[in-house]
Amino acid sequence: MFKETPPGAGGGGAARPPHARGGYGAQPKQLEEEIARQQLVISQLEAVQQSLGAATPAGVLQSLDETRAAVARLQAELDALQPPPAVDPAEIARLNDEIARQQQVIGQLEAVQQSLGAATPAGVLQSLDEARAAVARLQAELDALTGGAAAAPAPEAAQPPAADASAPTVAAPATDVVDAPEPPAEAAAPATTDASSPTDQTIVAAPAEQPAPATASAGARLIIEESGQEVLLPTDRSEIVIGREDPISGIHPEVDMTPHGGESGGVSRQHARLALVDGQWTITDLNSTNYTRVDGVKLDPNVPMPLKDGARIQLGRVAVTFRL
Known part of the structure; x- marks a missing residue:
């Protein structure tokens, strides 16, 4: 009179649909x-049960229960499916920017290595290896996000050394490397041109001592990367602390980063110190909790790092650009 549904056709023994359990490879x-197919089986079995009433065979009732259980299970799997996380364009842009910055550091260090040859200090070679390792790590992160489709060109990333994947730490020789080219170029040229008339030798002597006070800092400023706001540096002192104001502890840094996301961005109360000596700006990390980086290079605490116009400074997770 009717054909019983075999266990493999509807109930708990039914063949599972071709989808991966728990992953988004299972298409909704x-x-x-x-x-829908299991619900059709339920409809057919319920019609048989309604037709036969109490005479419905136990196998039909068992298949009906198993099919209902299968529908409940499939519905739970459907509800539990989560789409893959969307690729954040801001994160891709951040990785590309960081790769570009690291490659700029590599270019500068390679120029120093080419110039000095075998006399290149070990600290410069170590910083070069660390910057290349950082590029390789960042490129791998970018490839993981984009599947390699939006990867930024990274020539140096082809030979990553087996160094620590963390951001490169500046060594003492690295300070000398940047220091050597900078001071002569920036201090000497403006002093002579801005002076008055022909008497070169007498006038150069006076401005040479003037940069030690903060006279040259009139245009020095920090540009907050996230908002584009400019923070002018005080012109009445040659040392400026950057941090977060804390009236309870009596801490009042010259540059307060609280209005610029300092607290959520991990800026310490006394994070870093800017100093102007003989026309050269430097920055020193004051043993901050979340570190200070200049153009992607992590600073050692209490070791001054020369700054040039356009340098990108990271105070924890807050980024600023130094401008003269």
């Missing part, structure tokens, strides 16, 4: 189609 459409 496949689950929905399987649920």
